Amino acid sequence: MIDSKKIIAIIDAAAKKIESEKDFLTQLDNEIGDGDHGINLARGFKSVEEKLATFADKDIGAILKSVGTALVSTVGGASGPLYGTAFMKAGNVCKGKFTLTDEEFAEAFNAAVEGVKMRGKSAEGEKTMLDALCPAYRAFKGGVDGGKTLIPALEDSVNAAMQGVEYTKTIIATKGRAAYLQERSLGHQDPGATSSLYILQAALDVLKKG
Amino acid sequence: MVGIVIVSHSQKLAEGVMEVAQMTAANVPIAAAGGLENGELGTSYDKIKNAVESIYTDDGVIVLADIGSAVMTTEMVLEDIELDNVKLVDCPLVEGAVVAAVDSVGGRTLNEIINKLENEM
Numbered sequence: 151m152i153d154s155k156k157i158i159a160i161i162d163a164a165a166k167k168i169e170s171e172k173d174f175l176t177q178l179d180n181e182i183g184d185g186d187h188g189i190n191l192a193r194g195f196k197s198v199e200e201k202l203a204t205f206a207d208k209d210i211g212a213i214l215k216s217v218g219t220a221l222v223s224t225v226g227g228a229s230g231p232l233y234g235t236a237f238m239k240a241g242n243v244c245k246g247k248f249t250l251t252d253e254e255f256a257e258a259f260n261a262a263v264e265g266v267k268m269r270g271k272s273a274e275g276e277k278t279m280l281d282a283l284c285p286a287y288r289a290f291k292g293g294v295d296g297g298k299t300l301i302p303a304l305e306d307s308v309n310a311a312m313q314g315v316e317y318t319k320t321i322i323a324t325k326g327r328a329a330y331l332q333e334r335s336l337g338h339q340d341p342g343a344t345s346s347l348y349i350l351q352a353a354l355d356v357l358k359k360g
Numbered sequence: 361m362v363g364i365v366i367v368s369h370s371q372k373l374a375e376g377v378m379e380v381a382q383m384t385a386a387n388v389p390i391a392a393a394g395g396l397e398n399g400e401l402g403t404s405y406d407k408i409k410n411a412v413e414s415i416y417t418d419d420g421v422i423v424l425a426d427i428g429s430a431v432m433t434t435e436m437v438l439e440d441i442e443l444d445n446v447k448l449v450d451c452p453l454v455e456g457a458v459v460a461a462v463d464s465v466g467g468r469t470l471n472e473i474i475n476k477l478e479n480e481m
Contacts, residue, residue, distance in 0.1 A: 186401070186402070190402065222405050222433065222436055223404075223405045223406060225402075225429075226396045226400070226401075226402025226403060226404065226429070227402055227403075227428070227429050228428045228429040228432060229429075230403075230405075230429060230432075230433065231429055231432035231433050231435070231436050232432065234436065235436070269432055269435070269436075270432070326428070327427075327428060
């Protein structure tokens with residue numbers, strides 16, 4: 151079970167993780183993109199952090215929608231509309247809810263991933279954030295359906311995202327700015343997949359603390 | 361007249377494309393939405409929304425965008441905005457802007473211009 155307070159704590163932790171890793175994300179993006187992923191995402195999450203105090207009495211749907219709106223308004227790069235859509239679609243699923251069961255969390259997770267696919271007109275295997283998010287969602291959903299509780303299911307999910315990030319090193323980019331590099335994108339891990347992993351790790355860290 | 365909005369990661373590029381379009385069609389309703397609020401490279405949801413609203417009439421508005429987030433952010437603005445007849449068109453940015461500007465001043469409708477940009481360029 152996750153409540154509004156936990157969601158706010160997860161978003162706070164994700165913002166701090168992105169801030170602390172922004173130079174690494176930017177370095178990854180310098181190698182195969184336009185070198186702004188870390189800076190852009192940190193700017194976006196900073197504006198989210200500034201709004202956290204106003205979220206306290208809101209339902210989870212409203213919180214996630216506000217996060218999405220803030221990201222799309224302030225990030226400035228592709229990760230803005232992509233993560234913005236992800237949070238807004240997850241928010242739609244959680245409308246009016248102050249707590250989420252594990253099944254409802256899975257449903258929101260799915261809506262977020264489908265949102266990224268829709269906005270980016272993208273699929274797995276194109277060296278994008280989806281190469282972390284899709285296996286992460288499948289692992290979580292599989293865990294919950296198989297009777298696992300929230301934290302073990304999310305541990306599986308983070309591990310799957312980690313493997314997904316590693317997988318991006320082995321494939322050629324066919325979406326996003328890295329696609330211009332063609333085979334020169336090989337050997338580099340995708341910055342978007344990496345930031346997706348960080349957000350999931352932040353969620354796991356918060357829930358483990360209880 | 362049909363309005364035109366130029367969306368780019370760069371304020372200079374958006375304004376430059378607007379200049380070139382105005383060179384051939386001085387009176388065209390056109391607005392540039394380039395860069396972030398502070399002028400840095402990137403695309404701004406608010407700038408795009410404000411640009412569309414600033415030139416919108418019932419004749420409609422065509423939005424032309426450069427790459428990546430410019431396209432995706434424009435899509436989000438168009439999903440949210442409560443105006444009919446605003447369309448994002450996929451075509452070469454500079455040529456598309458010039459053709460759209462000339463045809464707008466020449467009295468072509470929104471759909472006629474979109475059809476030309478999508479099929480003849």
